[in-house]
Amino acid sequence: MSLRIAILLVAIAVTGCKKYVDDFIPREPATTAPTTQATQVRSLFDGKTLTNWQTAEFGAHGEPHVKDGNLILPVGEPMTGVTWTGAPIPKINYEVTYECQRLDGSDFFGTLTFPVNNSYASVVIGGWGGSVCGISSLDGGDAANNSTSTYKNFENKHWYSVRLRVTQNRLEAWLENEQIVNIDTTGKIISTRSEVDLNKPFGFSSFQSTAALRNIRIHTVDGPASPKQDF
Numbered sequence: 001m002s003l004r005i006a007i008l009l010v011a012i013a014v015t016g017c018k019k020y021v022d023d024f025i026p027r028e029p030a031t032t033a034p035t036t037q038a039t040q041v042r043s044l045f046d047g048k049t050l051t052n053w054q055t056a057e058f059g060a061h062g063e064p065h066v067k068d069g070n071l072i073l074p075v076g077e078p079m080t081g082v083t084w085t086g087a088p089i090p091k092i093n094y095e096v097t098y099e100c101q102r103l104d105g106s107d108f109f110g111t112l113t114f115p116v117n118n119s120y121a122s123v124v125i126g127g128w129g130g131s132v133c134g135i136s137s138l139d140g141g142d143a144a145n146n147s148t149s150t151y152k153n154f155e156n157k158h159w160y161s162v163r164l165r166v167t168q169n170r171l172e173a174w175l176e177n178e179q180i181v182n183i184d185t186t187g188k189i190i191s192t193r194s195e196v197d198l199n200k201p202f203g204f205s206s207f208q209s210t211a212a213l214r215n216i217r218i219h220t221v222d223g224p225a226s227p228k229q230d231f
Helices: 003-024 194-199
Strands: 053-055 065-067 070-073 079-084 094-105 111-116 119-127 132-136 160-167 170-175 178-184 203-207 209-220
Touching (some): 070 079, 070 203, 079 194, 094 111, 094 203, 119 170, 132 178, 194 203, 203 209
Antiparallel strands (some): 065 070, 094 160, 094 209, 111 203, 160 170, 170 178
16 A cells, blocks of 8 residues: 555544544533623713703702813702702612712712612711711711711812712722721611702702712622621
8 A cells, every 4th residue: 555545544534533523522612702791880970961960959059060071069058969860770789989079168068869779878978067977877867976977077179089889788988998888787777868858869969068070970789898897
């Protein structure tokens, strides 16, 4: 047998074996997409218009507007606010981030009222004369009178970043990347002060102050961000 014929017979045999393997041995399907999808961040303010926001009719309030890419809440007597009217906000397992600034005045300027399952609460920024932060309300106690109370010095015309995380039986909040709320809400009554009822289900307010807001974003989460701790 010539060398050329021998090589040809080997090639035929290999090809046949490969076909047998291809036909009878199952193979894993090709993966063309990741198995998990990244959580999408949703912007709630376009920096140009008040689309999906309406004025909270507190009475003697300022008229919210957009200026230099910021949502402005002019000083009211005593309050000014806006309430979300767009696509529904999650009731649980979500996180909100935003930046707020007190342009003038001396009280709260970035307070957000938000849903918690079938209840509502507010994260207060700079209340009770300008320094109190915390959750209003837990078991009837507002941010100045429950375990979430913290005291911070705020400068006017300075941007502050806020992060709020709402999960089953836990509320967490950060100010300038410092965690200021980490509360187990199991068995607690969650509610708001009546003054912010017009901000439900989701809205911002200021008290005797002109406030600016920007970079308002929301996304879903699958649980708390940090170990359980009440402070």
